[in-house]
Amino acid sequence: MQPVFSLSKRSIDQLETDIIHTDKRELCLRILRYNPQDPDSTPRFQDYQLEQAHGMTLFIALNEIRELQDPGLHFDFVCRAGICGSCGMLINGKPGLACRTLTEDLPALITLAPLPVFELIADLSVNTGKWMRAMSERLETWIHSEEVTLRLGDLEQRMEPALARELYELDRCIECGCCIAACGTAHMHAGFVGAMGLNKISRFQLDPRDDRSDEDLYQLVGDETGVFGCKTLLGCEDSCPKNLSLATQIAWLRRRMVSVALR
Numbered sequence: 001m002q003p004v005f006s007l008s009k010r011s012i013d014q015l016e017t018d019i020i021h022t023d024k025r026e027l028c029l030r031i032l033r034y035n036p037q038d039p040d041s042t043p044r045f046q047d048y049q050l051e052q053a054h055g056m057t058l059f060i061a062l063n064e065i066r067e068l069q070d071p072g073l074h075f076d077f078v079c080r081a082g083i084c085g086s087c088g089m090l091i092n093g094k095p096g097l098a099c100r101t102l103t104e105d106l107p108a109l110i111t112l113a114p115l116p117v118f119e120l121i122a123d124l125s126v127n128t129g130k131w132m133r134a135m136s137e138r139l140e141t142w143i144h145s146e147e148v149t150l151r152l153g154d155l156e157q158r159m160e161p162a163l164a165r166e167l168y169e170l171d172r173c174i175e176c177g178c179c180i181a182a183c184g185t186a187h188m189h190a191g192f193v194g195a196m197g198l199n200k201i202s203r204f205q206l207d208p209r210d211d212r213s214d215e216d217l218y219q220l221v222g223d224e225t226g227v228f229g230c231k232t233l234l235g236c237e238d239s240c241p242k243n244l245s246l247a248t249q250i251a252w253l254r255r256r257m258v259s260v261a262l263r
Contacts, residue, residue, distance in 0.1 A: 025108060029047070032113040035074070059080055062098060075098070082100045093113075094182075145211050163206065179196055198246075199244065202249045205217055
């Protein structure tokens with residue numbers, strides 16, 4: 001059987017040449033530099049020039065800059081696959097992940113800055129872990145069970161597949177902090193738990209293994225630092241790299257909390 005479609009070696013070579021030629025351009029990464037631990041450091045923008053490669057992400061570009069131009073540049077990464085959430089930053093003013101952002105989708109001048117709201121470590125590196133831990137401890141984001149005896153030999157509690165899928169969807173949050181950085185309320189109110197915290201509360205409210213009632217959850221998020229602080233500006237959902245329906249979850253949780261308040 002003859003192949004339906006084939007390319008000669010010359011055609012393949014020409015295609016590769018076209019790709020390289022199309023993607024080849026000079027980039028300028030304008031990065032906000034500042035180290036609060038250094039008394040001599042002052043906030044400033046610094047420009048770095050580099051040549052774009054095919055399939056280059058901002059993660060790759062930043063690594064090239066650190067390896068070849070400035071070893072002192074601070075930024076975070078772990079997985080480079082959009083799973084760990086470490087490389088969140090402001091990309092041309094919008095929160096996003098460096099490892100999932102192609103330079104070819106951006107203009108030649110790319111401005112990078114650290115995520116706001118979180119404590120700055122240096123340059124593009126922020127301490128999201130400190131914020132996440134404080135939020136988790138405040139909202140008690142773990143299973144609460146009245147069962148006091150731990151039986152390691154027991155089988156896992158059965159769960160309907162549809163419910164398991166709902167829980168999995170809420171658990172896809174990678175805690176990158178993009179939703180918090182994009183939240184107007186979080187900028188104005190330091191105690192606001194944000195879409196991330198409210199998403200976690202929704203997750204445990206659905207979980208049949210958690211014995212907390214709506215009244216218990218109301219004590220955690222039933223005020224302006226919780227579900228009633230959201231202004232529905234949709235910045236969280238627009239900036240979520242995992243495309244979670246954060247605004248929908250907040251609206252659902254708000255209705256449940258309102259029903260508790262009116263009892």
